[in-house]
Amino acid sequence: MTSRSVSDLAEVRDELHVVARDLLGKAGPGAEPGWDVLAASGWLGIEVPDEFGGADATFAEVAVIAEELGRAATRVPYLGAIVLGAGTLRAAAPGDGRAELLGQVAAGEALAVAVITGGDPAFRLTDGQGGRLRLNGEASFVPDAADASRLLVVAYPGDGVGDPVIVALNPLVPGLAITPTPLLDETRGLAEVQAGEVEVAPEEVWRFSGDPHAAVQRLRDRASVALACDSLGVAQAMLEKTVAYVKVRHQFGRPVGSFQAVKHACADMLVQIAVARELVAAAVDALTEPPEGPGAAEAAASVAASMAKSYTGTAAVDVAGKAMQLHGGVGYAREAGIHTYLKRAALNRDLFGSPIAHRARLASRYRPAAAGS
Amino acid sequence: MPALTADLEDFRTTVRDWCRAHIPADWRAAQTGVPDEENVAFQRWWFAQLRDAGYAVPHWPARWGGGLPVAQQAVLYQELAAHDAPRLVLAFVSIHHAAATLLEAGTEEQRSRHLPAILDGEIWVQGFSEPEAGSDLAALRTTAQRDGDRYLVNGQKLWASGATHADWCLLLARTDQAAPKRHGISYFLLDMRSPGIDVRPIQNAVGDSHFCEIFLNDVAVPTANLVGAENAGWQVAQATLGAERGLVMLELAERLGNAGFRWLTEACDQLGLLGDSLTADRLAGFETEITGLRALCLNLIERHQTGRAGPADASIVKLYYSELLQRMTGFGAEITGLPSHATLRKPASSGWESGAWMLDFIGSWEWTIPGGTSEIQRNIIAERGLGLPREAVA
Numbered sequence: 001m002t003s004r005s006v007s008d009l010a011e012v013r014d015e016l017h018v019v020a021r022d023l024l025g026k027a028g029p030g031a032e033p034g035w036d037v038l039a040a041s042g043w044l045g046i047e048v049p050d051e052f053g054g055a056d057a058t059f060a061e062v063a064v065i066a067e068e069l070g071r072a073a074t075r076v077p078y079l080g081a082i083v084l085g086a087g088t089l090r091a092a093a094p095g096d097g098r099a100e101l102l103g104q105v106a107a108g109e110a111l112a113v114a115v116i117t118g119g120d121p122a123f124r125l126t127d128g129q130g131g132r133l134r135l136n137g138e139a140s141f142v143p144d145a146a147d148a149s150r151l152l153v154v155a156y157p158g159d160g161v162g163d164p165v166i167v168a169l170n171p172l173v174p175g176l177a178i179t180p181t182p183l184l185d186e187t188r189g190l191a192e193v194q195a196g197e198v199e200v201a202p203e204e205v206w207r208f209s210g211d212p213h214a215a216v217q218r219l220r221d222r223a224s225v226a227l228a229c230d231s232l233g234v235a236q237a238m239l240e241k242t243v244a245y246v247k248v249r250h251q252f253g254r255p256v257g258s259f260q261a262v263k264h265a266c267a268d269m270l271v272q273i274a275v276a277r278e279l280v281a282a283a284v285d286a287l288t289e290p291p292e293g294p295g296a297a298e299a300a301a302s303v304a305a306s307m308a309k310s311y312t313g314t315a316a317v318d319v320a321g322k323a324m325q326l327h328g329g330v331g332y333a334r335e336a337g338i339h340t341y342l343k344r345a346a347l348n349r350d351l352f353g354s355p356i357a358h359r360a361r362l363a364s365r366y367r368p369a370a371a372g373s
Numbered sequence: 374m375p376a377l378t379a380d381l382e383d384f385r386t387t388v389r390d391w392c393r394a395h396i397p398a399d400w401r402a403a404q405t406g407v408p409d410e411e412n413v414a415f416q417r418w419w420f421a422q423l424r425d426a427g428y429a430v431p432h433w434p435a436r437w438g439g440g441l442p443v444a445q446q447a448v449l450y451q452e453l454a455a456h457d458a459p460r461l462v463l464a465f466v467s468i469h470h471a472a473a474t475l476l477e478a479g480t481e482e483q484r485s486r487h488l489p490a491i492l493d494g495e496i497w498v499q500g501f502s503e504p505e506a507g508s509d510l511a512a513l514r515t516t517a518q519r520d521g522d523r524y525l526v527n528g529q530k531l532w533a534s535g536a537t538h539a540d541w542c543l544l545l546a547r548t549d550q551a552a553p554k555r556h557g558i559s560y561f562l563l564d565m566r567s568p569g570i571d572v573r574p575i576q577n578a579v580g581d582s583h584f585c586e587i588f589l590n591d592v593a594v595p596t597a598n599l600v601g602a603e604n605a606g607w608q609v610a611q612a613t614l615g616a617e618r619g620l621v622m623l624e625l626a627e628r629l630g631n632a633g634f635r636w637l638t639e640a641c642d643q644l645g646l647l648g649d650s651l652t653a654d655r656l657a658g659f660e661t662e663i664t665g666l667r668a669l670c671l672n673l674i675e676r677h678q679t680g681r682a683g684p685a686d687a688s689i690v691k692l693y694y695s696e697l698l699q700r701m702t703g704f705g706a707e708i709t710g711l712p713s714h715a716t717l718r719k720p721a722s723s724g725w726e727s728g729a730w731m732l733d734f735i736g737s738w739e740w741t742i743p744g745g746t747s748e749i750q751r752n753i754i755a756e757r758g759l760g761l762p763r764e765a766v767a
Contacts, residue, residue, distance in 0.1 A: 243759050258762040263755035264748070267692075270758055274689050278668035279661065307661040356654060362661065363653030366638055 009060075016064045024072035029337050030187050032075045039108025044082055047090055052102040059087075059222065063284040066226040070233025070316075070348070073340050075187045077111060080144025083226040084114035087219055088152045091291075092166055093209040101150065101168070112168075113148035115139055115193050116219050118352050123195060125167060125205070126158035133200040135167055135175075138193065141351065143223075145171075145191040146180040153195070154216055164216050166206040173198055185343040190351075210291060214298055218291040221305035223352045225283045228308040231316035231348045232273070232280050234341050238316075238323035239269045241338070245327055262326060269319045276312040283308035303365070306358035313349035320345045385448050388428075392456035395422055400459060404721035412721075413538055416463035417494055423461070424492055428453075430468050432620055434476065437488045443678045447623060447671055454627035457723040463496060463538060469621055471497040471543060473613045474560070478601045483562065487541070498539035500530040500563065500587055501610070508749050510545075511554045511607060515589060517546035517561065524548070524561070524599075526569075526592040532743060536572045536585035539565050544594075549604050560606035562598040569593075579719070579736045618687035619677050622694055623670035628724030629698065630663040636728040637705050644708065652708065659701050666693055685758025692750040695740035698726065702737050705730030 023041065027033045038044055046061045048054020055061070062083060069078055086105050089112060092098045104110035115123070123137030135155055145151065153167040171178055175198035180191045208215040243266060246257030256262050286301040320342040324331040331338045349355065397403070404415055423429035424438075431446045433439025441449065461468065468491060475484050487495065506513035515528025526546055533542070542563040549557030565572075569592040574582035601609040638647070638656060646652040673690055676682040705728075706713045713731040725740075726733045741747045755761045 239759075243761065247761065255762050257755075258764060260748070260752065260764075263761050264751040266759055266761060267751040267754035270685070270754055271689050271693055274669060275662065275665035275693060278672060279665045282664070282668055307664055310657075311661050311665060359654045359657035359661070360650065362657035363647075366642075366653065366656060367647050 013060060013064050016061060017068060020065055020068035021071065024068055024074050027072065027074060029073040029340050030075055031072070035076070035108050035111070038076060038078075039106075043078075044086070044108050045106025046082070047086055048102050048106040049090075052099060052106055054102070054106040058288045059225075060284050060288045063226065063229045063280075066229035067233040067236075067280075070230030070344070071237045073187050073234065073237070073337075073344055075189070077113065077144030077147040077189060079188075079223065079226060079230075080113040080142070080148070081105070081111045083222055084116060084143065084219060085112040085148075085152060087222050088112075088114040088116070088154070088166060091208050091210070091215045091219065093207045095206060097168060097203060098206060110149050111144075111147055112150040112152055113142075113144050114219065115142050115145060115151055115153040116216065116223070117142075117154075118220060118357075121156035121160050121164070123153050123155040123167070124158050124160065125155040125165065125200065128197070128199075133202065133205065135169075135195045135198040135200050137195050140192045141181060141190045142193050143351070144189050145178050145193050146189055148178070151176070151178075151193070153193075154219075163212040164208070165212070166208070167200055168204050168206060169198065169200070175199070183347065185340075185347040187340060187344050188347055214291045217298070217302060218287070220352060221283075221302055222287060224305045224309040224358070225280070225287055227348045227351055228276075228280050228283065228305075228312040231312045231345055232276050234345045234348070235269070235273050235276065235312075235316040235319040238320045238338070238341050239266070239273060242266060242269070242323045242326050245330075249328075256326075265322050265326060269322055272315040272319060276308075276315045279304075279308040279311050303362060306353075306361050309353060310355035310358040310362075313345075314355050316345035317342070317349055381444055381448060384445050385452060388449055388452040389456070391426055391428075392452055392458060395426070396456055396458050401457070401721045401723065404459075406718060413463060415459070416461070419459045420461055420464050420494065429461070429464070430472065430492065433468075433472060433488070437472075437476075437484070438492055443674055446620060447674060450620070450624040450627050454624065454631040454723070457632050459721075460624070460628065460723060460725075463535065464491070464494075466499050466535065466539075466543070467491045467495060467497040470499055470613065471541070474543060474600060474609065477613050478560070478609045482597070483600065487562070495540050496535070496538050497541050497543060498533045498536045498565070498585075498587075500533050500536075500542045500544040502532045503529060504531055508746055510610075511558065513545055513547060513558065515544075515546045516550070517548050517559060517594065519548070519596075520593075522596050524559075524594045524596065526561070526563070526589045526594055528589050530587040530589070532575075533572075533585045533587050534583050534743075536565070536587055537574060537583075541565055542587070545606055545610060548606075552604060555607045557604055558606040558610075559603050560600040560609040561594050562600060563592070563594055564598075567592050567594070578738065579732050618690060619670055619674035619682075622690045623667070623674060625694060625725055626663065626666045626670045629694075629701070629726065630667055632722070632724045632728075633701070633726045634660060634663060636726075637701065637708075640705060640709050640728070640730070646708065655704055659697075659704070662697050666690075666697060669693065683758060685754040688745070688750040688753040689758070691744065692747055692754065695737070695747060698740055699734070699737040702726055702730055702733040706734045 045054030046057045050056040117139045122139045128134040151169045155167045175196045177194040283304040286304040324338045430439045431441035517524040517526045544561040544563040548559040569590040571588040573586045575584045716729045719727045719729045
């Protein structure tokens, strides 16, 4: 790739930022712009191949939308349906069901939500009586599952050690229960998904096109980095709101932003955001190339994802917390809306692996046993 | 592989081979505890090695012996750090600050006189701070009075690092007492062999004496050694202060990310603490922050190169590096515990940090104080970066 085309791409992404900021900013924090609006903007089919009506672009463009959704604290099922759902479809092996659903996703006609957990295999696909397949398992805090028109459940064979597959289910099938989880953060929808002896037809079981374990890891990393992007947007919004406020709020006869204690707090917010932005950019870059299967490049992508997720998750909570502090009594009042951002930042931090969990993953590379692996 | 990336990888291989062939394997042990003169001789030898390879001043224009593309400069610093090469301490001010000043504001004659000389080993010191002019540098009191075709300089400079070995000094002095304080300062090139100069080393908190006081008593400076216009010295200093920050910080960040982090991990391993979750958590946090810092430095260099650097970018990098260094060396001291208090001498080091963690920790204030304290950096970030109201400045 020449440097010219790199700068062209950067320009396209800058424009996407501007367009998204404008559209989402009008809606305001906690707003729910229609899914059809997002579809019309082309944001749902960003990574969908053009033969299915998508833009055939990359995760880097998805990341732009994720950051702007955080900045506006928008309530839409983008994480579950696009970052994870469309991502899962893209990683699935070609097939009629996948082709049809990809087209519907890009057009906004279907909301295909991936059910994928951060840790151990949560769903098992077993051979039941008469050779029929059965799905069992449960997962909590699944993004956007309650909004789904189709669920893409990542399931493992009964022994739990084989290759994961995708089980594409109508959410209304018997045995499947999806229960929304009420949250302090009202801008996100999480749900509990329970499968008890759900009957699965063979055509509902889709394979991953590449190495299935690498594909699942990639999906988790995508979720982590999309949340880091969201947190970056949250932090940036909180810094801007705070800077604007401390310039005009007067106490002791001068703007509070002229006091060094306030200034230095704002400077620290900017520094944290600058570092977070670098880590997020590196992680987005690493995830923009398709996964090649287990190997050094894939491991490096996971490292970059963990760094971005752990640092930015914490930084956004710090920044939103400082925003509340520097707004004084006004900031603590519900009307100011800062609580919305603080709650979203904290949920982002803890979804798909807390900073501690991600740092533990990073640190596993330091032990001599892990050397050279 | 794309052509540009392939070129860069070729360059990386070239530097790597050069490092393997030229860096003495035992230099750290050999240089630890040697007398000052021997250390200076080693620094001069290493500078000559880099110069002969074309690696000493890659950031200078091609005409003066540099001209490496920025991407290659970054690769050079990455590889030198990865191979624990000695760092250019003695020539630091010469190749960065002195050169930037001459290139930005010097006359053709001044450049021809000094840039080749620097490549031949001319050593420079910065004479800016004074006892009453620290954070408020523009309050400096050293005077330079016009006397025919020369100025007579009187006053006292402080925190001049490496002044005992310096041939020349970048000097700020007041040439107009009546003007507002930033408008009465001029920038000079001062020959350190001039009569009337007295250099006295000051012992710092870790016991080193590279910081010096410089007493100036009727020191004559030819008018030809004025840089920029008379009374425009403040602008010259401002224009050149941040110029090299990106590369300098990239080198230090790379050193921190290579030897620094490796020593820290090794220390934890030797204590059997790599499996301890609290220790592992701290290490992973530092690795993450160093990764962010390295990217931040690279980004700053690119933005500077393309004229897109923000007015607070250099301050962000300096502040973040200084405080990360302080936290990381503090953790090193904490984890190694009492033995680190009994390590009385720093080993020779490829990085700013040495692995003698308690001394490194104490020495980290050398980063949070000089070159604009962390408080001043935060003011700059808030005022220039975020547009917050300034305090009244005279």
